[in-house]
Amino acid sequence: MKFNKEINRRRTFGIVSHPDAGKTTLTEKLLLFGGAIQEAGAVKSNKIKKTATSDFMEIERQRGISVATSVLGFEYKNLKINILDTPGHKDFAEDTFRTLTAVDSVIVVIDVAKGVEEQTEKLVEVCRMRNIPMIVFINKMDREGKDAFELLDEIEQKLNLQVTPLSFPIGMGYDFKGIYNIWEQNVNLFTGDPKKDIEDTIEVSDLSTSEIDDLIGETSANTLREELELAQGVYPEFDKELYKKGQLQPVFFGSALNNFGVRELLDCFIDIAPPPRPKDSDIREIKPEEDKFTGFVFKIHANMDPRHRDRLAFVKIVSGKFERNKPYLHVRQNKKLKFSSPNAFFAERKEIVDEMFPGDIVGLHDTGNFKIGDTLTEGEVLNYRGIPNFSPEHFRYINNADPMKSKQINKGIEQLMDEGVAQLFTLEMNNRKIIGTVGALQYEVIQYRLEHEYGAKCSYENINVHKACWVQPENEKSEEFQEFKRVKSKYLAKDKQNQLVFLADSAFSLQMTQQKYKNIKFHFTSEF
Numbered sequence: 001m002k003f004n005k006e007i008n009r010r011r012t013f014g015i016v017s018h019p020d021a022g023k024t025t026l027t028e029k030l031l032l033f034g035g036a037i038q039e040a041g042a043v044k045s046n047k048i049k050k051t052a053t054s055d056f057m058e059i060e061r062q063r064g065i066s067v068a069t070s071v072l073g074f075e076y077k078n079l080k081i082n083i084l085d086t087p088g089h090k091d092f093a094e095d096t097f098r099t100l101t102a103v104d105s106v107i108v109v110i111d112v113a114k115g116v117e118e119q120t121e122k123l124v125e126v127c128r129m130r131n132i133p134m135i136v137f138i139n140k141m142d143r144e145g146k147d148a149f150e151l152l153d154e155i156e157q158k159l160n161l162q163v164t165p166l167s168f169p170i171g172m173g174y175d176f177k178g179i180y181n182i183w184e185q186n187v188n189l190f191t192g193d194p195k196k197d198i199e200d201t202i203e204v205s206d207l208s209t210s211e212i213d214d215l216i217g218e219t220s221a222n223t224l225r226e227e228l229e230l231a232q233g234v235y236p237e238f239d240k241e242l243y244k245k246g247q248l249q250p251v252f253f254g255s256a257l258n259n260f261g262v263r264e265l266l267d268c269f270i271d272i273a274p275p276p277r278p279k280d281s282d283i284r285e286i287k288p289e290e291d292k293f294t295g296f297v298f299k300i301h302a303n304m305d306p307r308h309r310d311r312l313a314f315v316k317i318v319s320g321k322f323e324r325n326k327p328y329l330h331v332r333q334n335k336k337l338k339f340s341s342p343n344a345f346f347a348e349r350k351e352i353v354d355e356m357f358p359g360d361i362v363g364l365h366d367t368g369n370f371k372i373g374d375t376l377t378e379g380e381v382l383n384y385r386g387i388p389n390f391s392p393e394h395f396r397y398i399n400n401a402d403p404m405k406s407k408q409i410n411k412g413i414e415q416l417m418d419e420g421v422a423q424l425f426t427l428e429m430n431n432r433k434i435i436g437t438v439g440a441l442q443y444e445v446i447q448y449r450l451e452h453e454y455g456a457k458c459s460y461e462n463i464n465v466h467k468a469c470w471v472q473p474e475n476e477k478s479e480e481f482q483e484f485k486r487v488k489s490k491y492l493a494k495d496k497q498n499q500l501v502f503l504a505d506s507a508f509s510l511q512m513t514q515q516k517y518k519n520i521k522f523h524f525t526s527e528f
C-alpha cells in the first residue's frame with residue numbers, strides 16, 4: 001500500500017494500427033505534448049518504412065534504433081505515461097501481440113480514408129479478447145475520407161466494438177473546419193498549422209445558440225447540430241466503467257500530422273485510462289499494490305554489438321517495488337538474480353534507476369537467462385500466463401551449412417527463439433529442426449543474425465506444413481493416443497517447451513485427424 005500513489009499515476013499503453021494510419025506521427029505528437037521531445041521527426045527514425053519490406057538490412061539497422069523507442073516514458077499533468085511501441089510490419093505481428101500483454105490500455109488509430117484495415121482487425125481482436133480498454137482515434141481528417149457515421153458503423157461491424165464518439169468532425173478534407181469536443185464541450189477550429197502546439201479551444205456549452213454559427217458558418221453549424229443529435233440517438237452515453245471493462249470504446253477525430261485533436265485525445269486519455277491492472281498468474285490473481293515485486297518478460301532485444309551478445313529483457317512490473325541490486329527469483333530457472341544496472345525508459349534515452357513501480361517497464365541486461373514469458377518474483381513460485389505462441393504461417397527446415405560450426409548454430413537458434421524471433425520445432429522422428437515464422441522476412445533476419453552474431457551459416461529447405469497444433473490427449477496412456485502417435489509419427493514434433501505439436505500438412509488432413517481422434521484436443525495456441 002506504500003506506493004499506491006505511484007501506481008495510480010502510471011498509465012501504460014500501446015498504440016495499434018495498420019501500417020501508415022499514423023501511429024508514428026501520433027506517438028510523436030503525444031511526446032511533444034508531454035515535453036519529452038522538442039521537435040518532430042525524432043520517433044520517425046524507428047519506423048520500418050514500406051520501401052524496406054524486403055530489405056532486412058534496413059530492419060537490422062532499425063532494430064538498433066528501436067531499443068530506445070521500445071518504451072517511451074514521459075510525464076504529463078503529473079502522470080507517468082509509458083507508451084509501448086508495437087511494430088506495424090505484419091511480419092512482426094507476434095511481437096505486437098506480446099507487447100499487448102504488457103499494456104493496460106490501447107489507442108487504435110484508423111485512417112479516415114481507408115477505414116478499418118486488416119492489421120487493425122487482428123490487433124483489435126486480441127485486445128477485445130483480453131478486455132483491454134480501447135480508445136479509437138480517427139486520423140487524417142485533413143484529407144477526404146469516409147463519412148463519420150459510415151466509419152463508426154464500420155468500426156462496430158468489422159471490429160465488433162461498441163463505440164461512442166467523444167468528439168465529432170466539422171466537415172472533412174478540404175472543408176475540414178475542426179472538431180466539436182463532446183467530452184469537454186468546446187470547439188477546436190482547424191487552422192492547418194502543424195507547428196501550433198497549444199490548441200485554442202472555444203467553449204460552446206449550448207449548441208442551440210448562434211455562437212456556433214458565428215464560428216463555423218450557419219450551414220456547418222446546422223449540419224453539426226443534426227449530426228450530434230443523430231449521434232446522441234444512435235450511440236450510448238459514454239460510461240467510464242464500461243470503457244474500463246473493454247465494453248465501450250470512445251472515438252476521437254483529428255489529424256496527427258497537423259497536431260490537431262491530439263491534445264483532446266491525450267486529456268481524455270489521462271482522465272479515463274486505467275492505472276496498472278491486476279494480472280492472472282497460474283496460482284492466483286496478483287494486484288499491483290501487493291508489497292512484493294513480481295513481473296514478467298514480454299520482449300527481449302538483442303544488442304546490436306555482435307561481439308557482446310548481451311541482451312535487454314523488457315520486464316513489465318505487475319506488483320510491488322522493483323529495486324536495484326535486490327535478489328529476485330527467476331521462477332523457471334529456480335535461481336536468484338540481482339540486477340546492478342536496471343534501465344528505465346524515457347523518450348529516446350534510458351537511465352539506470354534504483355526503484356520502479358507497477359506499470360513501469362524495466363530493462364534488464366541479460367546474458368541468456370531469459371526467454372519471453374519468464375516471471376520474476378521476490379520468492380513466490382508463480383508464473384504469469386498469457387503469452388502463448390500461435391501457429392506460425394511459414395515453415396522451413398533449417399540446416400547447418402557449416403559443419404564446423406554446429407555448436408554456434410545451435411546456440412544461435414536457441415537464443416533467437418528465446419527472443420521470440422520465430423518458433424522452433426524438432427521432429428520426433430529424426431530430430432530435424434523446423435523454423436516456423438509469421439512472415440517470410442524472419443528467415444532472412446535469422447540467417448543474417450546467425451552469421452553476424454554467432455558466426456554460423458544456415459540454409460533452408462521447404463517443407464509442406466499447413467498449421468502447427470498443440471496436442472492434448474485426454475489420456476496419455478490411451479490406445480487412441482498411442483495409435484495417433486504411431487500413425488502420425490512423421491508429423492509430430494516438440495516445441496521449445498517440449499510440448500507435443502502436430503504439423504498438419506493440409507487443412508483436410510487436419511480435419512480428418514480431428515475427426516478420427518475424438519479424445520485428443522488440437523489447439524492453435526501453445527497455452528490452453
Ligand code: G4P
Nearest residue numbers: 017019020021022023024025088139140143255256257258
Ligand atoms: P504508421 O506509423 O502508422 O505507419 O504511420 P505514420 O505515422 O508513419 O504515417 C504514415 C503517413 O501518413 C506519413 O506520410 C504521415 O506523414 C502521414 N500522416 C500521418 N498523420 C496524418 C494526418 O493527420 N494527415 C495527413 N494528411 N497525413 C498524415 P508519409 O508520406 O508516408 O511519410 P513522411 O514522408 O511524411 O514521413
